[in-house]
Amino acid sequence: MIPSISVSVKTIYVATQSRPEQRRFVYAYTISITNNGNVSAQLVSRHWRIKDAEDKVQEVQGVGVVGEQPVIEPEDTYTYTSGVMLETTTGIMEGSYQMRCGDEPLFDVPIPAFALVPPHALH
Secondary structure (H helix, E strand, O other), rough: OOOOOEEEEEEOOOOOEEEEHEEEEEEEEEEEEEEEEOOOOOOOOEEEEEEEEOOOOEEEEEEEEEEEEEEOOOOEEEEEEEEEEOOOOOEEEEEEEEEHHHOOOOOOEEEEEEOOHHHHOOO
8 A cells, every 4th residue: 555645845045165266056945745544654765857958957866865765654744955056056855765665666756846046047
């Protein structure tokens, strides 16, 4: 049985680590993954698609998140913060988590697209 998993994202532009003159724009993102189901689910791996303002795409795949493969119990939320560096002021990230419930096959949980935009670029 595949539980209902929801994903929410908050982003922040990290001005102290960014160097616009060197085409280095750093963002932190905090992701909350909530298990709305009634069985435990383990986050096994992740897949990101990161697109900058020049349509350059980075694909990132790996085991777990921030060095962990958390088990998220029913009605619990797992939250972590990570970061990304772009060569343009803005960008978009989206992807998926691969998760497992017990011995069941892996299932994908989509990560909705979110914008990477510094506060001074918002109108």
